[in-house]
Amino acid sequence: MTPSLGPFVSLSSAILKGFLRDKASVFFALVFPLMFLVLFGGIFGDQEQSRLDMVQVGAVPLLDDMPEQARAAFDATFAVETSDDLDAAIGEVRTGDADVAVQMQGDELVAHYTRTDQVGSAIVQGSLRAFVDGTNVALSGQPPTYSLRTEAVEDDSLKAIAYVTPGLLGWAVAMSAAFGAAATLNGWRQSRLLRRLQLAPVSTRTLVSARVAVTLGIALVQMAVFLGLGVAFFDLVLTGAWPAAIPLLVVGTLCFMAIGLLAGAVAKTTEGAVNMANFIVLPMAFLSGSFFPLEGAPDWLQGLSQVLPLRHLNDGMLDVMVRDQPWTAALVPMAILAAFAVVVTLLAARLFRWEST
Amino acid sequence: MAAIEVRDLSKSYGDVRAVDGVSFEVPDGEFFGIIGPNGAGKTTTLEIIEGLRRPDSGDVVLLGERPWPRNPRLLPRIGVQLQASSFFERLTAREQIHTFASLYAVPGATADEWLERVGLVDKADTRVEDLSGGQNKRLSIACALVHDPEVVFLDEPTAALDPQARRNLWDLLSGLNESGRTVVLTTHYMDEAEVLCDRVAILDHGRLLELDSPRALIRGLERPTRITVPGDLAGLDGVPDLEHLEQTPDGVELTTARPAAVLDALARLDRLHGIAVAGGTLEDVFLEVTGREYRA
Numbered sequence: 001m002t003p004s005l006g007p008f009v010s011l012s013s014a015i016l017k018g019f020l021r022d023k024a025s026v027f028f029a030l031v032f033p034l035m036f037l038v039l040f041g042g043i044f045g046d047q048e049q050s051r052l053d054m055v056q057v058g059a060v061p062l063l064d065d066m067p068e069q070a071r072a073a074f075d076a077t078f079a080v081e082t083s084d085d086l087d088a089a090i091g092e093v094r095t096g097d098a099d100v101a102v103q104m105q106g107d108e109l110v111a112h113y114t115r116t117d118q119v120g121s122a123i124v125q126g127s128l129r130a131f132v133d134g135t136n137v138a139l140s141g142q143p144p145t146y147s148l149r150t151e152a153v154e155d156d157s158l159k160a161i162a163y164v165t166p167g168l169l170g171w172a173v174a175m176s177a178a179f180g181a182a183a184t185l186n187g188w189r190q191s192r193l194l195r196r197l198q199l200a201p202v203s204t205r206t207l208v209s210a211r212v213a214v215t216l217g218i219a220l221v222q223m224a225v226f227l228g229l230g231v232a233f234f235d236l237v238l239t240g241a242w243p244a245a246i247p248l249l250v251v252g253t254l255c256f257m258a259i260g261l262l263a264g265a266v267a268k269t270t271e272g273a274v275n276m277a278n279f280i281v282l283p284m285a286f287l288s289g290s291f292f293p294l295e296g297a298p299d300w301l302q303g304l305s306q307v308l309p310l311r312h313l314n315d316g317m318l319d320v321m322v323r324d325q326p327w328t329a330a331l332v333p334m335a336i337l338a339a340f341a342v343v344v345t346l347l348a349a350r351l352f353r354w355e356s357t
Numbered sequence: 358m359a360a361i362e363v364r365d366l367s368k369s370y371g372d373v374r375a376v377d378g379v380s381f382e383v384p385d386g387e388f389f390g391i392i393g394p395n396g397a398g399k400t401t402t403l404e405i406i407e408g409l410r411r412p413d414s415g416d417v418v419l420l421g422e423r424p425w426p427r428n429p430r431l432l433p434r435i436g437v438q439l440q441a442s443s444f445f446e447r448l449t450a451r452e453q454i455h456t457f458a459s460l461y462a463v464p465g466a467t468a469d470e471w472l473e474r475v476g477l478v479d480k481a482d483t484r485v486e487d488l489s490g491g492q493n494k495r496l497s498i499a500c501a502l503v504h505d506p507e508v509v510f511l512d513e514p515t516a517a518l519d520p521q522a523r524r525n526l527w528d529l530l531s532g533l534n535e536s537g538r539t540v541v542l543t544t545h546y547m548d549e550a551e552v553l554c555d556r557v558a559i560l561d562h563g564r565l566l567e568l569d570s571p572r573a574l575i576r577g578l579e580r581p582t583r584i585t586v587p588g589d590l591a592g593l594d595g596v597p598d599l600e601h602l603e604q605t606p607d608g609v610e611l612t613t614a615r616p617a618a619v620l621d622a623l624a625r626l627d628r629l630h631g632i633a634v635a636g637g638t639l640e641d642v643f644l645e646v647t648g649r650e651y652r653a
Contacts, residue, residue: 010459014445014452021447021484187446195409196443200460201432 007202011210019180019214028179029218030225033172036291037226040164041234052099052124054078055089060104062135070134077127100124161234163293166245166317169226171290173219173249174256174281174310180215181260182273189356190270198354212257219253220246227321237322244320244327248334252313255337256281258344259309265351284310309340358421360385360508360539361406366415368401368563375401376412377563383541388534390554391543392639398563399543400440403512406541407437420507433461436506438497440513444485450496451481454503461504471499475529491522495529508539515549527552547639557639559646566646571639578645580637582616585609586623587631596622 019025056063066074078100083089089101090112099120101112111128113121137144188194197207223246230236260277267273285291287301288310294302305311316333319325361383368376376398383389391399404410406417408424408431417424422431444453451472458468472481475495480488488496494514501509514530515523523546530553534540544550550557551571559567559574567574581600587608594602596619601612608631613619616634623629 006459006462010456014448014456017448017452018446191443191446192439192441193443193445196437196439197460198409198427199407199432199435199437200457201429202460 008206008210008213011202011207012213015184015211015214016217019218025176025179025183029172029176030222033168033175033222034225034229037165037168037229037234040168041161041230051079052077052120052127053097054080055092055098055101056080056082057086057089057101057103058084060102060109062104062109062132063102066131066135067138070131074131077123100128102128161230162236162322163318165226165230165234165236166321167288167290167314169223169249170252170288170310170314170317171281171285172222172226173253174259174285174313175278176218176222177215177253177256178260178263178277178281179274180218181211181257182264182267182277183260183270184211185261185264186267186270186273186356189264189354192355194354212254215257216250216253219249223249239320239322239324241320241325241327241329244330245317248313248316248320248330248337251334251337251341252309255309255313255341255344258341258348261348262344262351265348265353268356281310284308287311288314290314309337312336358385359383359418360387360420361389361541362416362418363402363406364416366402366405366417367413368398368405368410369413374563376405379415379558379560379563379565381558381565381568383539385539386534386537388531388540388553388555389542390550390557391541391560392545392547392550392557393560394545397545397560399545399560400512401563402560403510403541403543407435407510433504434507436501436504436509438494438501438509438511438514440516442485442493442497444497447484447486449482449484450477450488450492453485453496454500457500458503463504468503471503475499489522491518491525494518494522494526498526498529502533506538508541509533511540511542513543513545515544515546523549547643551639559639559643561643561647567642574639574642575637578637578641579614580641581612581614582619583635584611584613584616584619584623585633585635586611586628588628592626593628596626 019029063074063080081098083101086101086103089098092098093101093112093114096114096116099113099117103110103112109128109132111124113124115121185194188197227236227238227242231238259280260273263276263280264273267276287305288294288308289305290310294305294311297305312333316330319329319333320327323329359382361381363382364380366376366379367374379398379402391402393399401410405412406419406424408419408427411425419431420434422428424431445456448456451469454468454472455465458465472478475498477492477495477499480492483492485493485496498511498514501511511530515526518526527549530540530542534555542550542553554571556568556570557574558565569577585605585608590602590604590609593609593611596602596611598613598615598618599611600614601610603610603612611619616636620629620634623632
């Protein structure tokens with residue numbers, strides 16, 4: 001057989017058309033993950049801490065006579081309304097309609113807060129204590145000896161969406177690569193198309209290349225759509241070495257294709273193969289930080305996640321896409337994913353059968 | 358030269374001897390049938406010849422080559438239609454045959470010609486999932502023939518089709534060996550083999566029981582011919598060579614080993630109107646060689 005691009009092109013085109021005409025495949029590859037992106041984008045999009053509602057009962061000279069500058073900082077933290085009814089104000093705090101109710105008793109500022117909102121109550125107590133202390137310092141006429149300035153380590157423009165996008169993209173790519181490989185292998189085996197192609201003058205290499213090419217194409221489109229939407233609508237800012245995520249994603253796609261092949265080799269039916277791929281990929285996505293950051297997870301869980309390829313794909317993409325790491329940060333994840341791909345492919349090849357019976 | 362030589366082929370699956378010492382030759386250009394009930398070993402025999410399976414013992418030479426292991430020199434010269442509809446999912450009939458054509462480096466125009474030849478031009482833009490059973494088989498046959506192979510293997514091309522669709526397909530199949538192509542067909546329909554095949558091999562329990570042309574096999578039965586004419590027995594006692602003469606509700610049934618003489622006599626009596634002649638069938642042959650009724 002003379003090597004020719006013809007069979008490769010026509011097989012790729014046949015596989016691609018089969019994918020595009022399968023609404024469920026397109027939905028799960030693109031629409032479904034994008035729904036999560038929009039959902040998370042909506043949840044995390046407004047990152048600024050909303051102001052705390054304060055009910056001021058009666059006259060509170062400490063707040064009323066605040067200097068101009070302090071007033072601005074105070075207003076940034078608290079939305080103040082006034083009331084004459086202490087009981088009603090405390091009732092509002094209790095029901096969550098207000099975060100804090102304040103009154104003056106002599107020189108003492110009394111703040112009524114609710115313990116049901118721990119973050120809010122901590123901010124309330126911290127802020128009010130700071131105001132009281134600041135006012136005391138000012139009244140003493142002495143300049144303060146120490147001062148505090150806080151700076152976030154990330155770029156000012158960094159939003160939580162930046163963390164969510166690479167993780168969701170990793171999950172989307174893992175899912176469609178694994179499903180595609182599993183469903184193709186099983187569908188073709190069941191219809192005996194595999195056998196039919198075995199009797200056609202087309203090499204296994206050409207066949208596999210065509211399937212890989214289509215899956216890689218789909219993965220790159222997923223990436224373009226995710227990053228495009230993230231940048232356009234969710235203020236996603238990519239850091240310098242983000243193009244290094246492309247080869248990383250390619251290796252990751254191969255790794256998850258291998259997992260899909262393994263599922264396809266083990267399962268007897270197409271449905272079984274897709275379910276098995278789902279059974280592997282979905283928990284892996286949770287444990288690999290695709291849906292929420294793992295920083296708060298217990299140590300054993302973080303340790304466990306290190307054996308999951310998706311964890312390394314997500315970490316690598318986070319590093320180069322949003323954490324401003326150099327492109328070399330993608331090398332170790334790529335090596336780990338490649339090793340996974342090789343081992344899993346060998347395993348799938350051992351379990352491979354031409355026919356479903 | 359023989360297109361196919363099969364010598365002493367055997368293949369077992371566990372305890373089941375699917376193919377048991379089968380030998381035959383198929384000359385170039387023959388329409389060869391392998392018939393037998395389900396589970397007789399037809400498909401296994403076919404798949405060993407195609408090179409999909411390795412025989413436990415025995416030898417296959419296909420177009421002068423060994424088909425096992427996968428022989429790339431052989432692949433462009435053979436066409437196969439598997440029992441299942443082995444198609445790419447969600448492609449239209451045209452896309453399907455064009456994809457197969459490109460695997461064999463055959464131009465798209467040829468693929469379109471085949472679509473026309475199997476009568477699927479109207480369905481060219483229909484996805485394979487939406488084709489009827491008969492259209493499906495036609496497309497599958499067209500895909501097997503698109504590269505004009507020297508030998509084509511058709512595994513039960515009319516299985517699961519209604520009688521009308523089956524007969525439509527016969528018209529298509531019967532011309533396939535016209536240009537010198539060798540056709541090997543398996544079927545469990547005896548009538549189909551009788552109509553289409555130059556020679557048939559009768560397989561049962563993996564063994565080759567008979568191999569000859571359908572006519573010769575039926576002749577070999579020496580089964581008397583049954584002739585039925587409307588009317589009554591009057592005037593028929595002079596007909597020669599009768600083994601049996603009987604009045605039936607349909608008319609008169611004459612049984613003879615020499616139908617020519619009987620028909621001649623009937624013609625002179627002007628009793629040919631509404632006549633029915635029934636000879637033996639391959640099913641009778643099957644009954645004869647296996648000792649049991651044929652079950653398709």
